[in-house]
Amino acid sequence: MSMTKDGRITEKSAPPQEEEGRWGELLQPNHLAATVTLCLGVALFAFNEFFISTALPTAVEEFGGAALLSWAFTLYLVFAIIGGALAANLKARFGARNTLIAAALVFVTGTVVATLATSMPQVLVGRLFQGLGEGVIAAICYALIPELFPPRLVPKVFGAEAIVWASAAFSGPLISGFLTEHWSWRAAFFVNIPAAAIFIALVVAIVPRQSASVRSSQSIPLLRLMAFGLGILLISVSNMLQNGFAMAALLVVAIAILINTVHLDRRSEHSILPLGAFAIGRPLGTGLWIILLMPLAQASGSVYLVYGLQHLWDFSPTAAGFSSALMAMSWSLTAILVASLRSHEARVRLISAGPLLLCLGLIGLTVAIATGEPRLVFAGQIAIGAGFGVCWGTLSQLLMDVSPAAERDKTSALLPTLQSAGYAIGAAVFGLTANLRGFDEGARVAVMRDALLAVFVIACVISIGSLLFGIRTVRLARSRRSTRSKARTQRPVAVD
Template sequence: MNLAERNLTAADVTQEAEGRWRELLQPNFLAATVTLCLGVALFAFNEFFVSTALPSAVAEFGGAALLSWAFTLYLVFAIVGGALAANLKARFGARRTLIVAALVFVTGTVIATAASGMPQVLAGRLLQGLGEGIIAAVCYALIPELFPPRLVPKIFGAEAIVWATSAFAGPLISGLLTEYWSWRAAFFVNVPAAAIFIALVVAIVRQPAQAGRAAGSIPLFRLLGFGFGILLISLSNTTGNGYAMTALLVTTLLIFVGAIQFDRRSSNAILPSDAFATGRPLGTGLWVILLMPLAQASGSVYLVYAMQHLWDFGPTAAGFSSALMAMSWSATAILVASLRSYEFRVQLIGTGPLLLILGLIGLTLAVETGEHRLIFVSQIAIGTGFGVSWGTLSQLLMDVATIGERDKTSALLPTLQSAGYAIGAAVFGLTANARGFDEGASDRVMTAALSGVFALGCVIAAASLFFGIRTLRLMRREIRTAPCGQSTAQRSA
């Protein structure tokens, strides 16, 4: 399949983006901007709200052993919902899909808010994850439909602002509500936000007249396979036995490989046809989307713990390192989105994994040398790496996908990002445990374990750099071989 059959032409790549930030606030784009940002905010705020409020729910009901399952079930069903999103959008249309998904999310929120025990909280979290996974994926798929190409970078920049706001305001608001009112209030805040989201969807998202005709049957078996694989990854984090953890991860790998191979042979595939193919820019780009969060998970899982136990940082100061990464990501994403040249932004994609490598090397050196100031510099480098490349890479993958697979590709991006974090948490958990990491471990053992974790993160980040560079080379090759001057729409006609 060459570039003539895709959405990207040489003229598209070299065009100067003329979009302005103020256009997002004009009447013809304002509602769409608010809708998509609110869809992201539901996911982001819910993540930060719940992580702060859940311990209070556990304290009220007991069952601390179930705390991790509140996160596990949300993640598993968010990934399943994201994988299902493109099929639902094709079958029922974006508007109906978003409305029903929001109602599922609200139902889960109400169940968790009114819970009388941890089982009800878990049931609510399951429904929240399923609904929000669909919402996030469909919102990504709507970006190229609701906005012209010149404004797509600005939308990714606006979503970066939402994430930064959530990282700061989410824990603060949730903490205040939990402390001075109830943890239930922190959950219930999602209900009015979802109601506003539904109203905006009804107002701006059009329902296609032929929704459902192009959709095949729901690939339930493959969805269960992907979901079961993610569940095994989460389970591997709860076992203290290294052999059991390894067995679970190997089993997960076999399940994923089998499910992907089966999906490629199916006439009703979940994944784009070029997904993870090393000879296509879409395939190599998706590897970057998976591997960068996977590598960064080394810091998100263990960094705060290391700062508290190796350098005696308090929770607030240790948590600031994560906020610093989020700030750097958002600030850089906004700056990159303001660049007018699409071609120049594309060239920066390879810089993102490189900065990620440098940041993880810095974390490794910080642990080895005891120089805690390196942590803050490294977190800035990691956040900048994501900010400089993530939005542009996402837009590029939407562009290089075939017209018929654009929804699958767009919806896969947030789903694959979540999967990367889940896989990373398991892989680095196995690495740390194999090197003696334990709650009562000495500083020397903990240092060795965390050095191994961050060093492995560097290796994975290096793989993402390889695929990032290869994505750019494959894209240039396809542009050179594609006939100039014709768009995909013209060729299809």
């Protein structure tokens, strides 16, 4: 407002709102290098996951040691989570540029070790280093999004990363299978090396150096990191046991360790988790519950759906695998559509639609198994993919926005880490459920159907929990925005 010469109060026009970003801006010279760098960082994680899952069985045939196959995935996941938890601290101490270069070199070291391995234990060492490096890279790439792009382009960046994940899910197994079949399983590992070299060159070119004056001198919370890692490791190990009671006991111990570590972290002066993490009275806290629970529920399909399609309905491996590709394509397409919406408010309102679609998709899978109707599987997978696509990018941006500036790196780094933890916990929970219901390779079809039905019913219950948190997150976010708007309008009026 302002006062005219005759004493009348007039209202000044509001400053124009920043224009919504366009997809083409990501490819303009001032953003192209940053777009390629962050997408390549995500691609290293995504394609590596699908490449290795296809190539490792052939390595096992060459070396033997089939009992160690699951450990190749377990160690990768555990150290990726540890790396993600460590990322914000490393970024504060050494800067994003130095940390990304070091993490990429750790990843390359692991890749070289695995590529040149002559035994399965050497492959496991390589996977350990790959997971540690990739966990840091993925977390810091998330943290750099709001630093390298204006707010109007952030939804488009998340949409671009969704395209990367869909491309990896669709083409990763095909490329890896081709390389393994016509050359060697080692070729599927080796292709990560030139990709990592390009990534390092881009990081050197676009990520600014951090001056020594702003580097943090916080100590690295090794004990809490080790506790987090131990909890995830015990969860993964529990999924390998055959005895249901032993699985349940180990799972309870693991969850108790994780809960206790979170409580200790909240009281620490130098915490790993951002302030308000998992608090149900803050949008950050409820949003993080969604980030954990949605992948946890979806892990039911990731672990058992392809197996169920092959053994309940005699689908071929290709046809069964198409269901996973269908979910990834649905995720990608929906993410692009949502990122194209001009209204930020509309995107935020759609956050609760994500868990709802996930719940409906899982109900579809449950009904498909109960009735023996396979067509419902594909409809359910489309709904599940759309659920993630509708909310994931907007939710990630919202959580960064509601975090205090000093805590934003912790929040950004936590997102991919928590997602991986959700999948790990889900695999263990559903493995225990299926085990207790008699699931086994030699089980009769009726027993197998009963076990899978129990798995997906529990997944539906978990998805309902994510839906409740989704509704609450939208309400808290809108209430917070309304409070801030009122505070701005109630400020003292300046008189010109």
